Each structure stands twice: as C-alpha cells, then as structure tokens.
Amino acid sequence: MKKSDASIFLAIVVVTVLTLSACGRTTETDNQLALEISALDGHAAGHVLWYRQPAGSWNEALPVGNGRMGAMVFGDPDFERIQLNEDSVWAGEARDVKLSIGTPADLTEMRRLIDEGDLEAFRSRREQQLRSHDFDVKHYRIALSLDEPTRSFDGETAITFSSTIDDLSKVTLDAESFTVQSVTYQGTPLAFTQREGGLEIDLDRDLALGEEATLTIGYSVTNIDVDSARFGMGEGYDLGFNFKPESPTNPPIIFTLNFPEGARHWFPSFDHPSDWATHETIIEVRDDYRVVANGALVSDAVDSETGRRTVHWSQTKPQPTYLYVMVAGNHSVLEDKYGDLPLHYRVYPGDEADARLSFSPTPGMIGFFEDLYGVEFPWVKYDQIVIPGIGGGAESTSATVIAEWTVSNATELKDRSPDWLIAHELAHQWWGDMVGYEDWEHVWLSESFATHAEYLYASHDLGADEAALVLDEHKVDYLEEARTKFIRPIVTNKWNRPNEMFDRHTYEKGGVVLNMFRELVSEDVFGEVLQAFLEANAYGNATTTDFFETVQQVTGEDYSWFFDQWLLKPGHPVLDVSHTWDSQQKVLSVTIEQTQDRKLGTPVYRLPIKLGITTTAGKTIESIWLDRELKTFRFDVAEEPLMVRFDEGDVLLKEWTFSKSTAELLYQLSHDKAIGRMWAVGELQERMDDPAVQAALVEVGQHDAFWAVRDKAIQAIGAMESLTSP
Numbered sequence: 199m200k201k202s203d204a205s206i207f208l209a210i211v212v213v214t215v216l217t218l219s220a221c222g223r224t225t226e227t228d229n230q231l232a233l234e235i236s237a238l239d240g241h242a243a244g245h246v247l248w249y250r251q252p253a254g255s256w257n258e259a260l261p262v263g264n265g266r267m268g269a270m271v272f273g274d275p276d277f278e279r280i281q282l283n284e285d286s287v288w289a290g291e292a293r294d295v296k297l298s299i300g301t302p303a304d305l306t307e308m309r310r311l312i313d314e315g316d317l318e319a320f321r322s323r324r325e326q327q328l329r330s331h332d333f334d335v336k337h338y339r340i341a342l343s344l345d346e347p348t349r350s351f352d353g354e355t356a357i358t359f360s361s362t363i364d365d366l367s368k369v370t371l372d373a374e375s376f377t378v379q380s381v382t383y384q385g386t387p388l389a390f391t392q393r394e395g396g397l398e399i400d401l402d403r404d405l406a407l408g409e410e411a412t413l414t415i416g417y418s419v420t421n422i423d424v425d426s427a428r429f430g431m432g433e434g435y436d437l438g439f440n441f442k443p444e445s446p447t448n449p450p451i452i453f454t455l456n457f458p459e460g461a462r463h464w465f466p467s468f469d470h471p472s473d474w475a476t477h478e479t480i481i482e483v484r485d486d487y488r489v490v491a492n493g494a495l496v497s498d499a500v501d502s503e504t505g506r507r508t509v510h511w512s513q514t515k516p517q518p519t520y521l522y523v524m525v526a527g528n529h530s531v532l533e534d535k536y537g538d539l540p541l542h543y544r545v546y547p548g549d550e551a552d553a554r555l556s557f558s559p560t561p562g563m564i565g566f567f568e569d570l571y572g573v574e575f576p577w578v579k580y581d582q583i584v585i586p587g588i589g590g591g592a593e594s595t596s597a598t599v600i601a602e603w604t605v606s607n608a609t610e611l612k613d614r615s616p617d618w619l620i621a622h623e624l625a626h627q628w629w630g631d632m633v634g635y636e637d638w639e640h641v642w643l644s645e646s647f648a649t650h651a652e653y654l655y656a657s658h659d660l661g662a663d664e665a666a667l668v669l670d671e672h673k674v675d676y677l678e679e680a681r682t683k684f685i686r687p688i689v690t691n692k693w694n695r696p697n698e699m700f701d702r703h704t705y706e707k708g709g710v711v712l713n714m715f716r717e718l719v720s721e722d723v724f725g726e727v728l729q730a731f732l733e734a735n736a737y738g739n740a741t742t743t744d745f746f747e748t749v750q751q752v753t754g755e756d757y758s759w760f761f762d763q764w765l766l767k768p769g770h771p772v773l774d775v776s777h778t779w780d781s782q783q784k785v786l787s788v789t790i791e792q793t794q795d796r797k798l799g800t801p802v803y804r805l806p807i808k809l810g811i812t813t814t815a816g817k818t819i820e821s822i823w824l825d826r827e828l829k830t831f832r833f834d835v836a837e838e839p840l841m842v843r844f845d846e847g848d849v850l851l852k853e854w855t856f857s858k859s860t861a862e863l864l865y866q867l868s869h870d871k872a873i874g875r876m877w878a879v880g881e882l883q884e885r886m887d888d889p890a891v892q893a894a895l896v897e898v899g900q901h902d903a904f905w906a907v908r909d910k911a912i913q914a915i916g917a918m919e920s921l922t923s924p
C-alpha cells in the first residue's frame with residue numbers, strides 16, 4: 199500500500215473495525231479488509247483477529263505483531279489467530295470472527311480466562327523452610343542407555359558427596375519414575391529402600407564431617423511417562439524425561455525438562471537449587487542421533503560392533519540440578535561464533551535457512567550483555583536447541599532449550615520477533631546460571647533480571663519507543679495479575695509447589711522494580727551493582743540479602759526502604775493526581791494522593807517522581823519525592839502550562855488517574871513521548887462526542903510517527919458507536 203492511499207484507507211479501517219465491534223462476526227470478504235488494515239502501517243499494525251476453529255489448537259502462547267505487541271494466542275481450543283500483515287496469514291481456514299484485539303491492555307479478558315484464580319490462592323499457601331540435607335553433592339556422573347521404541351532407559355549415576363555432619367550413616371535422594379536396582383560403594387553393595395519419591399541408602403558405616411564418598415546407583419525405567427500434573431506442573435508440561443514421537447511438526451526427539459523438579463525423573467539426586475555440583479552426561483543412543491548436554495564435549499563415537507553412539511559431555515563448573523539438560527535427535531546443527539565462543543543452533547531438518555535468520559542476533563546479544571553486566575559469557579559454549587511442547591525456553595546452562603516458534607521465516611519475523619525470548623534465556627546464563635538462588639523464595643534473582651534484560655535489549659536494539667512499549671507491557675501484565683489473582687511480596691517463602699513462584703510478580707513486576715532501581719541510582723551505578731553481585735557470587739547460589747549487601751557495598755547507601763516496599767511487601771501504588779493553575783500568583787499546584795488499599799500489607803510508598811512542565815518556552819523537569827499519603831507540590835511558572843506530565847519517563851509501577859482538560863490532552867496527543875501519547879488516546883476516547891477529539895484521533899491514527907500510537911488511535915475510533923466526522 200502506497201502512502202498516498204492512506205486517507206482512503208482510513209475510511210475502510212473505520213468501517214471494518216466498526217463492523218467487527220458491532221457484530222462480532224464478519225465474512226471472509228471482511229477478513230481481507232481486516233488484513234489490509236495493517237498494510238496501512240507498512241508493517242504489522244496490531245490488529246489481531248481470533249477465528250473460531252473447528253478442531254485443533256495452539257498449545258503455546260505466541261506473541262504476535264512485531265513481537266512486541268503483547269498480543270498472545272493462548273492454548274484455547276476455540277481460537278486460532280490469522281495474522282495481520284497481508285502476506286503473513288499463517289495457517290488455518292478463517293471461520294467466524296470472535297473478536298478483535300490490539301494492544302496489551304485489551305487482552306485482559308483473554309488472560310483472565312487462562313489465569314483464573316482468587317485472592318485466597320496466595321494466602322492459603324504453606325510457609326516453606328529451606329530444605330535441609332546433611333551431605334553436599336560434589337559431582338554427578340550420569341550415564342543412560344536409551345531405547346526409543348520402548349521409551350526406556352538403563353541408567354547408572356555415580357554421586358560423589360561429602361558429609362556435612364559428624365556421623366553420616368544414611369543418604370536420602372530424590373528419585374521418581376525409575377526403579378533402582380543396585381547401590382554400591384567401592385564395589386560393595388549397600389542396602390537401600392526406594393519409596394515414592396525417595397531413595398534411602400544405608401551407608402554401612404558412618405562418614406565423618408567433610409569425608410567424601412562415591413555411590414554408584416543402577417536403575418531403569420520402561421515406557422516412561424511422567425504425569426506432570428502430579429508433580430505440580432501443568433498437564434501438558436513435559437516434566438522430566440521425554441521420548442517424543444515424530445509428529446507433523448517435529449521429528450522424533452528425546453529430551454529432558456528439569457525445571458523445576460524434573461531431574462529426579464532421570465537420575466537420583468538432591469534435586470534442589472541450593473545444592474551445586476559438577477556433572478557429566480554420558481548418553482548411548484542410536485547412531486544417527488546427535489546428543490547435546492551441558493558443558494564441553496568430551497567424546498562422541500559409534501561402537502562398530504553394537505552400532506550404538508555414545509556421547510559424553512562434561513560440565514566442570516558446579517550447577518544446581520534444575521539446570522542440567524540432555525537432548526537427543528536428528529537436529530541440524532548450525533555453527534556460529536562470538537569471538538572464540540562456539541555457538542550452535544540445533545534445529546529441525548529443513549528449518550536451516552529460517553533458523554540461521556532467527557538466531558542471527560545471538561552473537562550481538564552476547565556482546566551487549568557482556569558490556570551490560572561487566573562479566574564475560576560464563577560458559578565454554580552456547581547451544582540453543584529447538585524442542586516441541588514449550589512456548590518459551592529453559593535456561594539450562596550453556597544449552598538453552600527453546601520453543602519451535604523461535605524459528606520463523608522473514609515474514610513472520612516482521613510480525614513476531616523471537617528476540618525478546620532469545621535475550622531472556624541468554625541473560626539467564628548470568629542470572630540464574632552463573633549465580634543461582636538458594637531457594638525458590640529468591641527466584642526473582644534469576645527471572646526478574648532476565649525479564650529486565652528483555653527491556654534493556656529492546657532499548658539497545660530498537661530504541662526508546664519500542665523499549666517503552668516493552669516496559670509498559672510488563673506493567674500491564676503484572677497489574678493484570680494483581681487485579682484478578684492476588685498480590686504477594688516478590689520475595690516470599692509461601693508456596694505449595696515451586697512452580698507457583700514463577701508468576702507475573704517474579705517476572706514482570708520484578709523486572710519493572712529493577713528498572714525503577716536503575717533509574718533511581720543511575721545506569722552506571724546499577725551496572726556496578728550487577729557486576730559486583732555476579733562476581734561475588736559466581737558459580738554458586740545467593741539470597742536476596744546477598745543482593746542487598748552488594749547494593750550497600752557498591753552505593754554506600756541504605757536502599758532498604760526501596761526494596762522493602764517493592765520486594766518484601768505486596769502491591770503497588772494507586773495514585774490520584776490533579777493539578778491547578780493560579781493565574782494571579784502564577785503558581786502550578788500538583789496534588790498526589792496514594793489511595794491503595796493497605797489491608798493486605800501494601801505500604802504508603804516513598805516515590806521519586808519526575809514532573810514535566812511544558813510551556814511555550816519549553817519543558818522543565820522537576821524532581822519531587824512523594825513520601826506520604828497526600829502531598830501538594832507548588833511550582834512558580836511564568837505562564838499557564840500547556841502540559842503537565844506526571845512520571846516523566848514512565849518509570850513507576852502504578853495505577854493512576856490524572857484528570858486533564860481536553861485542550862491539555864490534545865496537546866499531549868501530539869507533543870508527548872509515545873507512552874504519553876497512547877495514554878492521551880485512552881483519556882480522549884471517553885470524549886469522542888467532541889468532533890475536535892474525533893478529528894485529532896483520526897489524524898493520529900493516520901500519521902503518528904509510532905505504530906503503537908496509530909494502532910491505539912485506530913482501536914479507539916473503531917470502538918465508537920458512530921463516527922460523525924471521519
């Protein structure tokens with residue numbers, strides 16, 4: 199679509215969107231119009247249509263629309279998405295249009311369907327204590343011989359550990375799904391008992407404090423099929439060990455998913471994030487398979503007599519068991535490099551060209567994160583391995599497994615780039631892998647940092663507007679959970695299953711909190727904190743207190759007030775903002791009231807805030823501190839401001855209202871930064887009976903410099919009952 203046709207097109211856009219919102223159904227002819235809406239923007243503009251589908255479903259969430267739209271397809275069997283861009287219709291026959299969805303905020307209803315819950319869900323959880331054990335595992339040597347047709351393996355794991363008490367006589371390990379046949383110590387059989395979930399071994403003699411021993415455990419399983427729901431995970435989640443048969447979308451593939459407690463399904467272990475050990479993975483499999491695991495390749499050879507391949511990997515830096523991984527299959531292995539660091543993209547045969555394109559940002563990202571964190575990439579190589587059945591990735595050390603959709607063709611990449619996912623999992627190689635967490639209570643030390651990395655990389659790669667949109671999306675995601683599910687402290691020992699900690703508080707809220715801290719202390723100081731924390735805790739686990747101590751050491755200041763309100767207490771500020779202009783005194787008054795419900799422990803916040811005051815002479819930024827429930831700030835200003843901007847930079851995590859005149863909103867609509875312009879669209883949407891507002895939104899829908907603002911304006915126009923002045 200050429201630009202000169204844009205005005206004709208806007209009329210079509212309006213008609214089309216009105217049709218959708220008025221009827222909720224349209225014909226396939228209308229679908230073509232809907233697809234052309236996005237052509238108006240020159241790329242995916244953000245109109246997502248949901249089509250009823252007679253059968254089948256997406257099993258995973260797919261971000262669409264330039265990858266940063268926030269629009270997602272969920273595993274709802276009733277819907278399939280047909281995407282926007284005229285040349286990027288993916289799949290499926292269009293049926294009845296269900297609804298049209300655009301910006302992240304519009305996803306509220308869809309997400310609520312997925313995340314049904316109630317405020318009691320958090321309060322009724324158990325309080326956990328750190329899991330104790332009186333031995334410390336030093337090394338696992340895991341050897342498995344795999345038999346694909348019978349979904350079976352024979353295993354032998356040698357565990358080297360030291361006693362942490364004076365007289366250790368028994369060792370209890372996590373063991374699920376497989377049956378233990380033997381336990382030996384220096385060739386002598388030991389008595390053992392395997393009960394549900396646990397393997398108790400009688401050592402036959404007492405080990406002294408610090409004394410080391412190596413136990414060799416033989417075990418096997420036939421027709422393995424882990425019921426993940428029984429272990430606190432979603433039903434479709436491939437916890438533990440998987441033999442995946444060939445399907446229309448994937449080749450046969452064998453893989454592990456250890457997060458969060460999957461290791462115990464393929465090797466006996468102390469399967470908890472607090473225990474770090476080095477490990478070797480030795481896999482015997484059919485000769486045409488490639489096998490990848492953590493660390494460095496030791497050997498890969500086919501036995502000429504048996505025709506079986508044995509591949510031996512070694513991870514010489516300690517790791518918690520949930521970061522161990524093994525994948526075997528007939529992947530194509532694409533090689534790349536970052537300096538001397540070998541990179542591999544392991545993808546399905548036939549996907550090579552798209553995969554080369556999709557993973558191409560990886561070396562640049564490694565360089566970006568090395569600069570950002572001040573620490574070199576911590577491992578000897580980095581593999582990204584495509585597996586079926588996951589919507590995101592799992593950051594197993596030096597070998598991330600990642601969703602199939604990451605591999606996209608050039609057209610799909612325009613609509614939904616996987617860069618954020620690649621960046622997130624890569625950032626984990628420092629956050630979560632190089633430095634882990636002592637217990638699930640502290641998992642924000644991994645996930646919040648990886649989520650923040652998505653924003654930082656977008657900022658570096660795509661610029662301020664796109665990055666602001668990512669941050670806004672993270673806020674929306676958290677606020678959605680806070681409104682519909684629960685609020686909880688980010689750091690808490692209340693969970694029934696570890697997986698419950700991996701919610702939007704840990705990811706999105708934590709990421710936004712880190713960004714507020716970065717804004718508070720400056721980019722440079724924040725970078726110093728990250729580097730110091732990584733170096734102080736390298737190749738081991740840490741706690742939230744360790745992070746606080748690093749902050750104190752680096753900054754020399756006490757930021758406990760900040761972390762206390764954002765990490766240790768639940769909720770977020772809810773702010774009512776208003777302003778008045780005294781034309782006699784030439785004084786601008788801005789009043790801010792904190793109205794959040796404090797019954798569940800949400801505090802009165804102490805907030806650094808930037809106010810932007812724009813007059814005909816230009817903009818001045820005032821830094822203020824809100825530290826009580828209600829406060830009025832007064833500023834001498836030479837003339838009545840054209841715009842008063844609350845939270846300049848859009849740093850704060852907040853719900854808020856700020857009542858403004860239509861004149862000020864119209865000024866903001868054309869003069870503010872992207873998030874502010876989008877906010878102005880939302881406010882003006884309530885005043886659409888004013889022809890001047892309609893005209894302004896049509897103008898913005900057509901000509902705003904940023905696609906997300908155009909999209910928001912078009913959505914606003916489309917939501918109207920009628921249009922008096924198109």
Ligand SMILES: [Zn+2]
Pocket residue numbers: 622623626644645648
């Ligand atoms: Zn993550």
